[in-house]
Amino acid sequence: MVSAVLSMYAGAKTVVRTVHGNSSSFEVKVGMHQGSALSPLSFVIVMEAISREFSCLTLGALVC
Numbered sequence: 740m741v742s743a744v745l746s747m748y749a750g751a752k753t754v755v756r757t758v759h760g761n762s763s764s765f766e767v768k769v770g771m772h773q774g775s776a777l778s779p780l781s782f783v784i785v786m787e788a789i790s791r792e793f794s795c796l797t798l799g800a801l802v803c
């Protein structure tokens with residue numbers, strides 16, 4: 740699954756639109772496409788990991 744997501748974003752390019760025109764295209768190396776369905780999923784995955792880590796720190800090793 741990870742390789743499928745990585746391949747979706749491999750070589751992704753964008754431009755910046757301003758009142759003076761568009762910039763030259765450049766490669767996007769971090770982040771997700773705007774409106775991507777993966778955005779909420781990745782948020783939940785990261786928050787779950789943070790939540791588990793926080794629980795281990797505050798409640799001790801008994802629940803980890």
